[in-house]
Amino acid sequence: MIHGHITAWVLALILFVVALLLHKGGKAKGFKIVQMILRVLYLLILATGIGLLFSVYKIDVWYILKAVVGIWIIGLFEMILGRVANNRRTSVFWIQFIIAWILVLYLGFEKLPMSFLNP
Ligand code: HEM
Numbered sequence: 001m002i003h004g005h006i007t008a009w010v011l012a013l014i015l016f017v018v019a020l021l022l023h024k025g026g027k028a029k030g031f032k033i034v035q036m037i038l039r040v041l042y043l044l045i046l047a048t049g050i051g052l053l054f055s056v057y058k059i060d061v062w063y064i065l066k067a068v069v070g071i072w073i074i075g076l077f078e079m080i081l082g083r084v085a086n087n088r089r090t091s092v093f094w095i096q097f098i099i100a101w102i103l104v105l106y107l108g109f110e111k112l113p114m115s116f117l118n119p
Contacts, residue, residue, distance in 0.1 A: 001055060002114055005048035009073075012041040016077050023084050035081055042074045052114065066107040073100045 019034040049070055056063060076097045083090050 001048055001051050005045065005052060008041055008044040008048055012038060012045060012077065015041065016081070019081055020084065031081075031085065035085075038077065038081070042077070045070065045074060056114075062107060062111055066104065066112060069100055069104045069107065073097070073104060076100060 015034050015038050019031055019038065022030040022034060049067060053059060053063060053067060076093055080090050080093050080097065083093065
């Protein structure tokens with residue numbers, strides 16, 4: 001479950017960058033396709049994340065926070081790509097993006113116990 005979760009969000013992050021590059025290159029059709037694939041990945045991230053939550057013996061506030069920040073990141077992926085597609089400002093969302101990633105990596109790898117880094 002944890003590996004599926006990590007695979008899903010790593011893939012999503014890569015495709016997010018691919019989508020931004022496609023947009024920069026003026027490839028609107030490619031951008032749309034990658035955006036669609038990303039939406040499927042969001043569901044996978046959510047499903048594996050919820051699966052992980054269910055495998056936790058006692059859910060505390062850090063798990064809730066981890067889940068909320070995870071959902072926040074998914075929202076930001078979607079917001080940033082949506083606004084980029086319409087050529088609107090994204091700076092406010094990029095700031096959130098950086099904060100949310102720092103939080104999620106800290107919570108996921110450091111704070112919460114199920115790390116694949118220290119099994
Ligand atoms: C893009 C969004 C997300 C990112 C980048 C992310 C990142 C991570 C990372 C880095 C870990 C730790 C993996 C490890 O320790 O080996 C993790 C674990 C976890 N994630 Fe996510 N996650 C995201 C979305 C979600 C969502 C939406 C949920 C729940 C609805 C969720 C729930 C969990 C749970 C319960 C764990 C296990 C925590 C533990 O005990 O170590 N995640 N995630």
